Each structure stands twice: as C-alpha cells, then as structure tokens.
Amino acid sequence: MDGAILDMRLDRAYRDVFDPQEAEFLARIQGDVQVLGPRQRLVRANVPLKQSFYLTRGFIGRTRVDRAGRRQFLALQIPGDYVDLPAFVLHSLDHDLYSISEIAVRPVQHTDLTALRDSEPELFQKLWRISMIDAAIHRYWIYRIGRLSGRTRIANFFCEMLVRLHSRGLGGLHAFPLPLTQTDVAEVCGITAVHANRLIAELRAEGTCAFGNGEVAVSDPLALFRAGQFTWDYLYLPAEKDAELRAALGLGRGRC
Amino acid sequence: MDGAILDMRLDRAYRDVFDPQEAEFLARIQGDVQVLGPRQRLVRANVPLKQSFYLTRGFIGRTRVDRAGRRQFLALQIPGDYVDLPAFVLHSLDHDLYSISEIAVRPVQHTDLTALRDSEPELFQKLWRISMIDAAIHRYWIYRIGRLSGRTRIANFFCEMLVRLHSRGLGGLHAFPLPLTQTDVAEVCGITAVHANRLIAELRAEGTCAFGNGEVAVSDPLALFRAGQFTWDYLYLPAEKDAELRAALGLGRGRC
DNA sequence: CGCGGCGTTGACTCAACTCAATATCGGTGG
DNA sequence: CCACCGATATTGAGTTGAGTCAACGCCGCG
Numbered sequence: 001m002d003g004a005i006l007d008m009r010l011d012r013a014y015r016d017v018f019d020p021q022e023a024e025f026l027a028r029i030q031g032d033v034q035v036l037g038p039r040q041r042l043v044r045a046n047v048p049l050k051q052s053f054y055l056t057r058g059f060i061g062r063t064r065v066d067r068a069g070r071r072q073f074l075a076l077q078i079p080g081d082y083v084d085l086p087a088f089v090l091h092s093l094d095h096d097l098y099s100i101s102e103i104a105v106r107p108v109q110h111t112d113l114t115a116l117r118d119s120e121p122e123l124f125q126k127l128w129r130i131s132m133i134d135a136a137i138h139r140y141w142i143y144r145i146g147r148l149s150g151r152t153r154i155a156n157f158f159c160e161m162l163v164r165l166h167s168r169g170l171g172g173l174h175a176f177p178l179p180l181t182q183t184d185v186a187e188v189c190g191i192t193a194v195h196a197n198r199l200i201a202e203l204r205a206e207g208t209c210a211f212g213n214g215e216v217a218v219s220d221p222l223a224l225f226r227a228g229q230f231t232w233d234y235l236y237l238p239a240e241k242d243a244e245l246r247a248a249l250g251l252g253r254g255r256c
Numbered sequence: 257m258d259g260a261i262l263d264m265r266l267d268r269a270y271r272d273v274f275d276p277q278e279a280e281f282l283a284r285i286q287g288d289v290q291v292l293g294p295r296q297r298l299v300r301a302n303v304p305l306k307q308s309f310y311l312t313r314g315f316i317g318r319t320r321v322d323r324a325g326r327r328q329f330l331a332l333q334i335p336g337d338y339v340d341l342p343a344f345v346l347h348s349l350d351h352d353l354y355s356i357s358e359i360a361v362r363p364v365q366h367t368d369l370t371a372l373r374d375s376e377p378e379l380f381q382k383l384w385r386i387s388m389i390d391a392a393i394h395r396y397w398i399y400r401i402g403r404l405s406g407r408t409r410i411a412n413f414f415c416e417m418l419v420r421l422h423s424r425g426l427g428g429l430h431a432f433p434l435p436l437t438q439t440d441v442a443e444v445c446g447i448t449a450v451h452a453n454r455l456i457a458e459l460r461a462e463g464t465c466a467f468g469n470g471e472v473a474v475s476d477p478l479a480l481f482r483a484g485q486f487t488w489d490y491l492y493l494p495a496e497k498d499a500e501l502r503a504a505l506g507l508g509r510g511r512c
Numbered sequence: 513c514g515c516g517g518c519g520t521t522g523a524c525t526c527a528a529c530t531c532a533a534t535a536t537c538g539g540t541g542g
Numbered sequence: 543c544c545a546c547c548g549a550t551a552t553t554g555a556g557t558t559g560a561g562t563c564a565a566c567g568c569c570g571c572g
Contacts, residue, residue, distance in 0.1 A: 046489065064399045067485050072402040074395040086392070089385040094392055094490040117381060121373045128384045129345040135387070136342070136350055138394035139330040143320045145401045146328040146446030150528070181550065190402030195528055197552060212551090229323050233302065234350040406560070437518065451560055453520065468519090 017130075017238070022123050029116065030054055030106035036099050038179075043084065043097035051107045052084040058103030059179055063187075064095045073188040075138060076100075076161075080168045085131040088113050101179035101214070133236050140234045145190040148229065151199045153189040155228030158209055158216050162224070163232045167241045173221045173248055179214040203227070222249055273386075273494070278379050285372065286310050286362035292355050294435075299340065299353035307363045308340040314359030315435055319443075320351045329444040331394060332356075332417075336424045341387040344369050357435035357470070389492050396490045401446040404485065407455045409445040411484030414465055414472050418480070419488045423497045429477045429504055435470040459483070478505055 018026065033056060036042060042060060043049065055077055062074040074095055077083045087093055088110050117124045137160075144156050161178055165171030180188075186196035204210045208227045210217040218224050237245070274282065289312060292298060298316060299305065311333055318330040330351055333339045343349055344366050373380045393416075400412050417434055421427030436444075442452035460466045464483045466473040474480050493501070 062395065064395070064403075066399070066403045070403055072399045074398050086388045089381060089388050090392070090492060094492075095395065117377045121377060121380070124377075124380075125345060125373060128387070131384070131388060131391070132342050132345050135391035135394055136346070138391055138398060139318065139320070139351065142330050142394060142397045142401060142446075143322075143328045145398060146443075147320075147322045147326055182552095183550075187402075190398075192529060193550095194530080194552090197550095198528095201552080236346060236350075438520095439518080448561055449518095450520090450562080454560095457520080 017126060018123070022120070022126070025116070025120060025123060026054075029112040030108055033104050033106055035102065035104050038099055038102050040099045041096055042099055042103075042105070043087070043093055045095050046092055048092050049084075049087040049110070051109050052082065052087050052113070053105040053107055055079055055081045055083045056104045056106060059100040060103060061098050061100050061184070062095050063098060071187050072190065073184065075134065075141070076188065078161075078164055078168065079170060081134075082108075082127065082130050085127055085134075100184065136234045136236060150189065150191050150195060151202060152227065152229055153191070154185060154196065154199050155203060155208060155224055156230050157185070157188055157228075158211070158218075159225050159228040159230035160232070160235075161216070162218065162221065163235060163237075163245065166245065167235070167237055174219065175215060175217045177214060178211065178216050182211075185211070222251075225249075273382060274379070278376070278382070281372070281376060281379060282310075285368040286364055289360050289362055291358065291360050294355055294358050296355045297352055298355055298359075298361070299343070299349055301351050302348055304348050305340075305343040305366070307365050308338065308343050308369070309361040309363055311335055311337045311339045312360045312362060315356040316359060317354050317356050317440070318351050319354060327443050328446065329440065331390065331397070332444065334417075334420055334424065335426055337390075338364075338383065338386050341383055341390075356440065392490045392492065406445065406447050406451060407458060408483065408485055409447070410441060410452065410455050411459060411464060411480055412486050413441065413444055413484070414467070414474075415481055415484040415486035416488075416491075417472070418474065418477065419491060419493075419501065422501065423491070423493055430475065431471060431473045433470060434467065434472050438467075441467070478507075481505075 031051075038058075042053070057079050059079075060077040060081075060083055062077075063071050064074055065071050083097065083105070084093070113124075113127070140160070144153055148156055158178070162171060162173070162176055165176045166173060171177060182197050182200060183193040185200070186193040189196065191199075200211050207219060207223075209219075209224050224230075232242075232245075287307075294314075298309070313335050315335075316333040316337075316339055318333075319327050320330055321327050339353065339361070340349070369380075369383070396416070400409055404412055414434070418427065418429070418432055421432045422429060427433060438453050438456060439449040441456070442449040445452065447455075456467050463475060463479075465475075465480050480486075488498075488501075
C-alpha cells in the first residue's frame with residue numbers, strides 16, 4: 001500500500017520539475033522502500049556513503065551537536081525531498097541525519113547517479129538544482145536565526161513548513177502536520193526549549209497559531225506570515241505553485 | 257599584472273581538485289577580469305542572470321535584509337571561490353551579492369556551463385561539488401549562530417576564515433587578511449555592532465586574537481580554535497591540505 | 513577645516529537563559 | 543486496575559548575555 005501512495009506523491013511533488021519520462025527514470029533507479037522508526041540515526045557524520053535517499057514519508061532532520069551536547073537542527077527534510085544529494089558529490093557528510101517521525105525512504109545508488117550524469121545530463125542538472133534549493137533554504141535559516149527575534153523565528157519557521165508542505169500537497173493552509181516536539185522546534189530556531197515553550201504559548205494565546213500533537217493549526221495564514229515576517233521567494237516555487245498559493249491567500253501581484 | 261597573479265591563484269587554489277586539463281578548460285571559458293570597487297552591489301536579488309563569476313581578488317558577501325533594514329550576511333566568498341554557481345541552476349538569486357573590498361571577477365557564461373555539462377560531465381560534477389561545499393558552510397553558519405555564544409561565534413568565524421584562506425595560500429596561521437568592518441563581523445555573527453565591538457575587545461584583551469585594519473592577528477592559532485570551539489571537518493579540505501594544516505598546528509591524528 | 517565612516521565606551525533595558533519544580537499523558541508491569 | 547516511569551509540556555523566580563540609545567574619539571579625505 002505504501003508504494004502506491006508514495007509514487008503518487010512523487011508524481012505530484014515534482015510534476016512541474018520533471019517531465020513524465022524523467023520521473024520514470026528517477027523512479028526506476030530508486031530501490032525498495034525502507035522503513036525506519038522515529039528518532040533513529042539514518043546517516044552518521046564522516047562515514048563514506050554509497051547511496052542517497054528519496055524520502056517518501058515522514059520527516060528527517062540534519063543535526064550538529066556542540067561541545068556541551070546541545071543540538072542544532074541544520075535542516076529539515078519533508079516527504080518528496082531528495083535527501084542527501086550532498087552525499088553523492090561530497091562522499092560523506094559532516095553531520096548526522098535522524099528520522100523524526102517514522103520514515104520511509106527509497107535508496108538511490110551513487111553509481112546510478114553517475115550513470116545518469118552521463119546519459120541524462122539535463123536531468124542530472126535538475127538534481128543539482130534541487131540541492132541548490134536546499135542550499136537557499138540553508139541561507140534563509142541563517143537569516144532567520146541571525147536576525148529575527150525568538151517569537152518571529154518560530155512563526156517564520158512554521159510559515160516555511162506550511163508553504164513547503166502545501167506545495168507538495170501534504171498540508172493545508174489552515175492546518176499541516178509537523179511531527180516535532182517543542183524541544184525540536186527550539187533546536188531548529190536556536191533557542192532553549194523552555195523559552196520556545198513560552199513563545200509557542202504566546203503565539204497560541206494571541207491566536208496566531210497553535211502547535212501541538214504533531215500539527216500546526218492556523219486560523220489566519222496571512223496573520224501568521226505577518227507575525228513571522230515571512231516571504232517564500234527563497235523556496236523557488238514553480239510559477240504555478242506560487243500563483244496558486246498567492247491566490248489561496250488572497251494576495252495580488254505585490255509582495256507578501 | 258592582475259591577470260598573472262590571478263591565474264597563479266587559480267592554479268594553486270584548485271590544484272588538488274581539478275587536473276591541469278580541467279583547470280585549462282575552466283580558465284578558457286572565463287571572460288576578462290572585471291574590477292569592482294568596494295561596497296558595490298554585484299548581483300541583485302530576483303533578477304535573471306546569464307553569467308556567474310569566478311572571484312580572483314577581494315571578498316564578496318551574500319546578504320539579506322530584514323523588514324527593519326538590518327542586514328545579515330549569509331555567506332562570505334574569498335578569492336578562488338566560484339561565486340554564484342547557484343545562479344546557474346537557479347536562474348536568479350533570492351539575495352544580493354556585494355563586494356566588500358575591491359574585487360576582481362571573471363565572468364562565466366551560463367551557456368558555456370551548459371556546454372561543459374554535455375562535453376565534460378565529470379568536470380561538471382566537480383562544480384556541483386564546489387557548490388555543495390558552500391552549502392556545507394551554510395549549514396555550519398546555522399550551527400554557529402544557533403548554538404554558540406557571541407564571543408565563541410566571533411572566534412569561530414575567524415577560525416573559518418583562517419582555514420579557508422590558508423588552504424588557498426592567501427593567509428598565514430598567525431595573520432590573515434579580513435577586509436571587514438566590525439559591523440560586518442556583527443552582521444556575519446548575528447549580533448549587534450556594539451556588542452561585537454565589546455567581544456572583539458575582549459578577545460584582544462585576553463590575547464586570543466586581534467582584529468583591525470582588515471587583518472586578524474593570531475599569536476596562538478590553537479588557542480583561537482579552542483576559544484571558537486572550531487573544527488574544520490565541514491570544509492572538506494583535500495586530504496593533503498588537511499594533513500598540512502594539522503602538521504602546521506602541531507596536531508596528531510585525533511580531533512582538534 | 514569639517515564631514516562621514518568607523519571604533520569605543522557608558523548606562524540602562526530586556527529578551528533569553530538557567531535552574532528547578534510541577535503537570536500531563538501514554539505505556540508498561542505487577 | 544493501579545502504581546510507576548519516561549518523555550514532553552508548563553510555570554515560576556532569578557540571572558545574564560545581548561540589545562538600545564547616546565555620546566565621544568579617531569582619522570582619512572575632500
């Protein structure tokens with residue numbers, strides 16, 4: 001059953017990026033689905049890798065730990081992400097990958113990617129592009145943590161998840177899944193868990209959004225975007241997705 | 257004269273990444289050197305781009321500005337960096353590029369990169385790799401800003417610059433060029449300029465490092481690394497460069 | 513000479529951290 | 543069925559790192 005759902009997702013997620021033939025090509029080099037429980041290490045730093053993954057279900061986090069053992073999330077991957085394309089060109093990673101919820105992944109052998117490089121250069125370049133969008137998200141996280149206040153950071157992060165999930169058809173504008181703990185959110189936003197708890201309570205009290213039970217509820221998405229000072233230019237959504245989102249939010253041509 | 261120096265740098269910087277033939281290939285598609293004064297915008301966000309740049313001299317910063325006009329540096333590019341490979345696959349950028357010091361760049365037409373994709377797939381993949389090392393640096397910046405204290409952040413940032421410049425032969429272990437103002441450092445580290453000033457003064461007072469006049473002086477590099485809780489695993493130095501650095505620092509096989 | 517950019521310092525405020533206790537809840541074993 | 547546990551969420555009180563506002567010094571440059 002899993003397989004069927006997941007392939008649908010593949011199609012939907014990238015319909016605008018890959019043409020059907022390319023999607024077929026990619027699906028063919030993906031191995032069988034592997035399921036992993038929550039909070040498991042998927043990839044360990046500094047270990048040579050021979051495969052990358054396509055994430056079909058669940059969330060994966062990239063993390064780095066400081067000397068005192070405090071953890072920072074470096075990125076969050078959602079279903080439909082090609083996790084770990086970096087590993088293909090870098091050979092090993094400098095950080096760990098952990099499942100957050102239960103996940104399902106499909107491995108992609110690096111040798112197959114190399115073959116694809118030579119036979120389908122254009123498709124190969126599209127994979128590069130995907131990895132560069134991840135890099136753009138990294139840069140935005142730097143901005144978020146470096147310049148926004150705690151409250152704004154959290155709201156902003158929720159906005160990113162809303163848009164990314166929505167653009168894959170994995171969440172609505174008024175509610176979307178986010179299987180993280182408050183501690184995880186804190187480690188994404190670079191604040192302490194206690195402080196995150198208070199800020200999340202604030203956001204809930206003022207009706208901006210409610211986070212709990214692995215889900216975010218948003219009564220007024222636009223208000224959330226305002227609270228988070230959010231714009232999604234850095235996500236490089238395909239034009240149609242962008243227009244669709246703007247329309248759904250009741251936005252015109254102007255900036256958010 | 258510029259030309260001669262710059263080509264030498266090209267050779268030195270990537271001797272271990274590109275073989276002579278590849279370096280020749282890359283040099284051939286680079287256009288003539290263009291010089292730009294300090295504090296100029298090189299690339300503006302959201303404008304379609306037809307070329308990327310190879311940076312031969314000076315520093316370039318990627319920046320994003322918040323609603324209140326406060327700026328955050330997202331990345332810093334040093335001589336020998338291929339700036340803006342992201343632009344090749346993303347077509348336009350979500351942030352601005354500014355020269356910091358006076359810079360010299362050599363443009364690379366995207367059409368030439370596309371041609372290279374089809375004729376030299378292996379070399380093409382190496383360019384991808386370079387862009388993924390930049391992404392690894394992004395991730396480390398997230399960690400730095402998210403988890404380290406102000407003081408540690410600044411020391412850590414100096415460490416990164418030391419290692420990156422040293423590995424290109426552009427700086428020593430006890431002194432290296434860093435043509436930034438204190439305000440720039442603050443905007444890299446996600447703190448205010450006033451606070452950065454105090455922390456830099458602290459680091460100077462305790463003899464960890466002295467920053468001024470576009471240069472960082474370091475009496476004891478290892479002490480600086482300790483103060484910054486720095487490791488350079490994320491820079492993916494070629495094995496020889498890594499060994500060379502460890503030897504110069506008097507480190508054995510173990511971790512920093 | 514005066515201006516502007518940069519660095520420095522002081523005094524005050526506040527956001528965020530720390531430490532600690534308590535609450536909630538699903539699961540588990542007796 | 544209930545006691546207990548671990549993980550997560552919540553709250554309080556006190557501390558501190560970092561921000562804010564403002565003034566001043568330095569210096570290169572027109």
